[in-house]
Amino acid sequence: MPETQNVTANQTEQRELRYDPQRIEEKWSARWQADPDLYAAEPHDSKRKKYYVLEMLPYPSGVLHIGHVRNYSIGDALARYMWMRGYNVLHPMGWDAFGLPAENAAIKNNVPPREWTLHNIANMKAQMNRLGFAYDWSREVTSCLPEYYRWNQWFFLKLYEKGLAYRKKSKVNWCPECATVLANEQVVEGCCWRHEETPVEQRELEQWFVRTTNYSDELLRDLEKLAGWPEKVRVMQRNWIGRSEGALIDFTIDGLTGRAGDKITVFTTRIDTIYGATSIQLAPEHPVVADLVGNDHHLHAKVEDLVREQGSAREAGDIGGIEKHGVFTHRYAINPFNQEKIPIWIANYILMDYGTGAIMSVPAHDERDHEFAHKYGLEIRVVILPRRVGEPPEEGKEEKPLLPYTEKESLLINSDEFDGLSNQDAIEKMSAYAEQHGFGKKTVTYRLKDWGISRQRYWGTPIPMLYCEKCGIVPVPEDQLPVLLPDKIDITLQGGSPLARVPEFVNATCPKCGGPARRETDTMDTFVDSSWYFYRYTNAQLADRPLDTKTVEYWFPIDQYIGGVEHAILHLIYSRFWTKFMRDIGLIHNDEPVLRLFTQGMVIKGGAKMSKSKGNIVSPDEMVARFGADSTRMYSLFAAPPDRDLDWQELGVEGVHRFLGRVYRFVMRNAQAAKTTARSDGGPLSPQARAIQRKLHQTIRKITDDFQGRWHFNTCVAATMEFVNELYGVESAIAAGNFPAEILAEAQKKVVLLLAPFAPYLAAELWEVLGETDNLLRYPWPDYDAELAKEEEIEYAVQVNGKLRSRLSVPADCPEDLVLERALADDKVRTSLDGKQVVKTIVVPGKLVNVVIK
């Protein structure tokens, strides 16, 4: 019988020592949620230094995916760490809640978009809480609620007032799948960014645009200030803005002089090559083409072909791969510099939406023009040589014109009075010449276009505009905001804006004349919502203004923004624009919203992007159910550095779970020992205790360095593991009462603190087990003592001719010459020397000795 009792006692003990994340995490999750102020930031008059850490807000699709978990785990670790460092941390969360999926769900399941969205939000919020993310929910922002979107409307009115919102009929990108217009930024390789297989069509529509191009130059220039952004993102934005300096030059069409439309204006960055221009090339859709073609049916058909070729290449996303085709118009243009008549062609590689849609073709100095001229037998005339001004040609060196031509070494020829200039000088002089004579001027073009924000969809912010028969376009007066989105509505994906079919919405009164007016039935691009949401977090309850200037001044710029690189252009360029606009209407004072940006890598599985079709989706819920939130989160930080792609392996999560179990069991077994066993007698510590103390301080140093310096959370976790392994090595000494209590107590307490940013639930539980009652997040991050971290013995590597031959353990303060002496006396070293001559010796203090022999 006693035996049975023993077994039972043993089992009970086993059960108590089992790490049960579900029990621990549910207990703390409930406590945390019962305390809404737990993660609340202090107001902006706080004495603490502020730290604003932000993860990109999610679209409430229904469930969190594992990429979200990684994103939020990084942000949460940072927020917790900064709290422990004593900062006043702002760490909010919200919902990018407008958008098409809600409408699709409405069609499919017959649920109102609002209901579907709010239901998803509740679900995802519960997931976030289960994962233990420390958000200040009192600042939650939900973009589909009128309290938020009324300010989108307010901003729109301000944009309109400043002439930055305008209505224009133009060719726009149309996704047939979404049944709406897309911004240029939302077209990826000719296809919709949401439907990567669906080619975007071009449609002629009347649309609202926002004048982002007013800020082209500043958006470009200020990229220089963003030192805390990944270079990659800055390059992408720079390319997207696409600034290009050049000149506009008018070529008169021969035979049309004096008539309206007698000119073709070309854009060139290389005015210095204008004497080498041997043709004009027009985009097939250039407005002058119709005139030039006239009644020539044959020519007309050919132009149609060119339009089609360009269109299909564009849809295929491969404009660059198009085979160059063109057609001669039988008309000529006059080069204003030398009065030369050059043929006018229409070519499929000329784009109407860049520059003026017309170029001067210089085959000798442009690769594309060369290809085209070669194909059609057009003249190739060299006007620049690769030689410095004033230098004679090099003997025997063939002076080939360069393709493509760049270089500082450049000398103009065949260019009348400009002969002998360098190309830089020529650009200056020729631009001035053109300007003086009234046929040209310097200019700057951008690839960046104005932002088309109209969407023919229901689930978005209504654009607060009215159309009155008498008064025309009339803005909704501010005091009538918000223009509410009607609730009950029949949604289909056909027939344009769903709101247009809701008479109660459409029919309104003109605020100017009191007569009947129609409401604008398009809604805003959802990127409007995300362009300024992070300002709203600073005071989400504010009822009479979008934000409070003083409060924003305290919190901005965002100290650390974390999200996927896929937003490098869209969201991050729109929100930079929005910030500059808000500044210019005096609402805020900062020029840029984000000080430091971090783009985390993707989570992949089996080397491939996760997708439903591949069936390799990892469910966060399943991970939490099997291993707990702490293990799931910590694994996402441990498996790879945060900027790299992470290949998700469940066995890895299990490994982290096992480690957290080791920590749990150690503390459970030894928390008591730290109180009951004897402290050291004040004399020198035992080597074992000293080793633990040293390793602890080294670990704190390593984790602190890696955390703030490099963001290598994986090595932070690894260092903690190493230290815990060391603790296990002295456990028998602890059990035997041979380990000083104060060292044990310090070790346990600090391990828990070091774990707090990564595994907050376990840290909270063990903090309580250790008898601590303070809020862990307000407890200071542990300091290390450099003296205590110091090694007393150093192991030198001893090399002979760079090859490792032996190791040598010496006291840390051992002088170099003594280290060398002992190295040379080493048995293995002497064997390797074998009577050969020592040529040189190198001692790297604290590291190695290298003996060079011959």
Added chain:
RNA sequence: GCGAAAGUGGCGGAAUUGGCAGACGCACCAGACUUAGGAUCUGGCGCCGCAAGGCGUGGGGGUUCGAGUCCCCCCUUUCGCACCA
């Protein structure tokens, strides 16, 4: 085509300034404990070799006492840009 990043055991990854390659984890192997349990604890684990030793960071060259790290050439992968005039 242009630009950027990356390439290290069976796998994920360490190596911060040119100084002991492979920390930490996974997988695997062995042992201990055990009502056999996918629990826990301990140890081993780059490759070849019985060993001594040799080889080893995509490939080839170079600089250096010493190279994963610096330089040159090449290969592969990922990302971005791509008739932007």
